[in-house]
Each structure stands twice: as structure tokens, then as C-alpha cells.
Amino acid sequence: QKEVEQNSGPLSVPEGAIASLNCTYSDRGSQSFFWYRQYSGKSPELIMSIYSNGDKEDGRFTAQLNKASQYVSLLIRDSQPSDSATYLCAVTSWGTDSNYQLIWGAGTKLIIKP
């Protein structure tokens, strides 16, 4: 069974520090990797996508991918209280009927302490 694993947290980080979120996946065939942010009671919002090994930076966010280790991470620099949310890792996969779908981690709850 294809799986995506995340530490459920909560992960508590002081304001201004770097928050580091991690995710491992089981399907070696996965090619696309995403981080979504979900505030309580709201729907997920795409914040980063990464497709090749290495780092990808977008503002305060950096996604890191290591396909050999089947590992993807998200770094948030200069953490702000507004970054407090659940972060979902999602990985592409192909179902038995060749339909594309995302396999979702359960999410890591991040709390930024002022």
C-alpha cells in the first residue's frame, strides 16, 4: 500500500526561528511532491511543489527533495504566528486504473509561539 508519513506533531517553534517539516513516502515511482497548508476549518492551500532532487526556494519557504531516500521536507524561515497551521505532504501516484491521484500524509500541526 502506498503511504506518505509525517510526524503528527504538534511541532512548536519560536517566532523568528526555522520550522522544519518532514515527510517520507513509499512509492519509488512518485514524480511530483507537494506541500499544502491547512488552517483549522479551512481547505488546503498549495504552498510548494517540487519535482526534482535538491532545493526549491519561494520566499520564506524551501522545499527539499531526496528521491533516493524517499524524503521530502519543508523549511519555513523567520516563522510567524500566521504560519501556525497543519502542513500536508502529498505525493503523486497512479491507481490500478491508471488514474492519477495524490497520496496524502496525515499532516503535521505547526505552532509558532510569539
Next chain:
Amino acid sequence: GAVVSQHPSRVICKSGTSVKIECRSLDFQATTMFWYRQFPKQSLMLMATSNEGSKATYEQGVEKDKFLINHASLTLSTLTVTSAHPEDSSFYICSARGGQSYEQYFGPGTRLTVT
């Protein structure tokens, strides 16, 4: 870009009635739309995948006769919860992808309460 709307945002209905939820891609053509359900403090659960003009593909354990999905155009998909019961109360969220992209963009969700 990549805006998805969903309507209604909240709905309360009586047990035994049907509820229709609309999902629209506003600024792109959605080749595939997805319907998820999320219970409080739980992860997203994919219910079904629909491609425009085709029958939806339901995940194991999701009753296709209870959750009717129609994806009649490249910008609109609907989910109808038929004969709703209190256990169907949940947060229903649609998402959409366009073209060759694997990114999914989510609507704001519909909170269904069945009394």
C-alpha cells in the same frame, strides 16, 4: 490564477433529503476534479475522481449510488449526497487540476450538517 469555488459553503439539511454541492474552476479548465471528505481532526479522504465527460471513479468503500458525481463540463463538477444521514455530516472539499499539471487546487469546502 487557479481559483476554485464551491457552493454552498454551509448547508444544514434534514435526514433523508438530498444535497447538491457545486465545484467550479474559475480561471482554468479542469480536466480532472476530485472530491474529498474530512472529519474533524482527521486527514483528507479521497472519495472520487472525475474526468470531464466520464463516469467518476470511486474509492473503495464510497457508495456511488449515495454520492452522485457529475462532471459535465471542464469548469463544473457536482456532488449530490442522496438520502443524507447524520453520519454524512462532514466537511466536503473539491479540488481540480488542469492540463498536464499535477497540482491540485482546492475549493473552500462545504460543511454539511444533517439533522
